[in-house]
Amino acid sequence: MSKKNNFIESDFYQETQLAHGPLVISHAMPEAQSVAIGIFVDVGSRDEEVNQAGITHALEHMVFKGTRTLSVHELAEKLDDLGGNANAFTSRERTCFHLHVLHESWREALSLLVDMVLEPALPEAEWLREREVIYAEMGMVEDTPEEWIMDQHVSSLFSGNALGRPVLGYHETLGALSGEDLKDYLQKWYRPPRLLVAAAGRIEHEQLVQMLGEKIAHKSWANGIELPARTLAGKGEAGLQSLVRKGEQAQIVASFPGITVASDERPLAWLANQMLGGGMSSRLFREVRERRGLAYSVGSHLNMLSDAGSWSLTCGMEPERGSECVAVIADVLEGFSASINIDEVERAKRQLEVQFRMGLDSVEGQMLYLGSRLDENPLILPLQWVDKIRDVDSTDVQRWAGKHLSQDALWTVAAPEGPLVSICAKIRDRVRSC
Numbered sequence: 001m002s003k004k005n006n007f008i009e010s011d012f013y014q015e016t017q018l019a020h021g022p023l024v025i026s027h028a029m030p031e032a033q034s035v036a037i038g039i040f041v042d043v044g045s046r047d048e049e050v051n052q053a054g055i056t057h058a059l060e061h062m063v064f065k066g067t068r069t070l071s072v073h074e075l076a077e078k079l080d081d082l083g084g085n086a087n088a089f090t091s092r093e094r095t096c097f098h099l100h101v102l103h104e105s106w107r108e109a110l111s112l113l114v115d116m117v118l119e120p121a122l123p124e125a126e127w128l129r130e131r132e133v134i135y136a137e138m139g140m141v142e143d144t145p146e147e148w149i150m151d152q153h154v155s156s157l158f159s160g161n162a163l164g165r166p167v168l169g170y171h172e173t174l175g176a177l178s179g180e181d182l183k184d185y186l187q188k189w190y191r192p193p194r195l196l197v198a199a200a201g202r203i204e205h206e207q208l209v210q211m212l213g214e215k216i217a218h219k220s221w222a223n224g225i226e227l228p229a230r231t232l233a234g235k236g237e238a239g240l241q242s243l244v245r246k247g248e249q250a251q252i253v254a255s256f257p258g259i260t261v262a263s264d265e266r267p268l269a270w271l272a273n274q275m276l277g278g279g280m281s282s283r284l285f286r287e288v289r290e291r292r293g294l295a296y297s298v299g300s301h302l303n304m305l306s307d308a309g310s311w312s313l314t315c316g317m318e319p320e321r322g323s324e325c326v327a328v329i330a331d332v333l334e335g336f337s338a339s340i341n342i343d344e345v346e347r348a349k350r351q352l353e354v355q356f357r358m359g360l361d362s363v364e365g366q367m368l369y370l371g372s373r374l375d376e377n378p379l380i381l382p383l384q385w386v387d388k389i390r391d392v393d394s395t396d397v398q399r400w401a402g403k404h405l406s407q408d409a410l411w412t413v414a415a416p417e418g419p420l421v422s423i424c425a426k427i428r429d430r431v432r433s434c
Helices: 055-062 072-082 103-118 124-142 145-157 171-176 179-189 205-215 266-277 283-290 319-339 342-359 363-374 382-390 394-405 417-430
Strands: 014-017 023-028 034-041 085-090 095-102 195-201 239-244 250-257 295-304 309-317 410-415
Touching: 014 205, 023 205, 023 363, 034 103, 034 363, 055 085, 055 095, 055 124, 055 171, 055 179, 072 095, 072 103, 095 103, 095 363, 103 195, 103 205, 124 145, 124 171, 124 179, 145 239, 145 250, 145 309, 145 410, 195 205, 195 363, 239 417, 250 319, 250 394, 250 417, 266 283, 266 295, 266 309, 266 319, 266 342, 266 382, 266 394, 283 295, 283 309, 283 319, 309 319, 319 394, 319 410, 319 417, 342 363, 342 382, 342 394, 410 417
Parallel strands: 023 195, 239 410
Antiparallel strands: 014 023, 034 095, 034 195, 085 095, 250 309, 250 410, 295 309
16 A cells, blocks of 8 residues: 655654555654554544444444454454453544554554454354443443443533433443444444554554555445534533432532633643642642542543533532532632632643653553544644643633633532432522523
């Protein structure tokens, strides 16, 4: 397979677009003892039709159930023979399959990974068995309060949009899917320009490109299939969602409008989030847990998508202390942006710098980082982010946090019926949008 003449080389990564093939990107780490290789597919649960809910994640599972030339047991043995790690994940906008092996095994790993992702067997009998495994996975989510409430929260936050559906799908939709449905979905989505192959570690870019080109030289991609445009997420819902759930804990999730995955405001958002609930010295951790002992788990995080984003806080506490916890969280949010100080910003900058720089030592971490090339071009390098973070002024962080926290949010509460009433009453009393 020939290459286009848009080879890109930087101090951090090299990139080659294969003609009629995937984008190939790599980061050389000559001193490493291993190589991590990933195949990223630009498709996620938000790309599914209503009657397909869960098919993207189901296909992720089925890729490990044999190839055109290997049975499920032969594939498992081949993966174990490599002696490394094999894994995959599905999100709302992305699917990734990756292997981490010793550097001398990267060619075998690449060949196996390509066969798994592009030539999976997808036998009906294996699908019927694996579907039961996914049902069990759904049960685990149901039994994990933090995961369960997040699914309920996102469903309301993006009500009426595919983003609101759970990545795992539903029993009803999975029960109606066949092996042929999985094959059709693979043909539709697993093809250029939705494919990216990323590698990091002790590997040479030219050798990676050459081998991949030879491996897929005779691959015929499905043509003439029009891929539907993603339905825009729009502005997330706001208000109060109350859910009765028995258990020893109450759970709270609140989401304010955030930023998109390629936003120029990322350094501001990262710093604000780090100070609000991203570490042990953050406001939420200090006020809710350290000073009052109201919760074991409390924090905040950013969820960034191609056309939407949210800035969320989460907290789990004893139901009887839920109202007190809400009052403390409301106080933190109300006073947060105006009270941000220079020392606090500098501490957050240092924390983020450490995360980026220490991440450079991780072979697997750098491979996953290269996958974000699907989100933006050119890819901003880790040390470039460090420079951008260092350049942020504390007043800009104040303005950013104030702007986002002043907007209406969606609050979701799950608790036993009695405490739920009092927790929701406190939220209505303290939160303008509820």
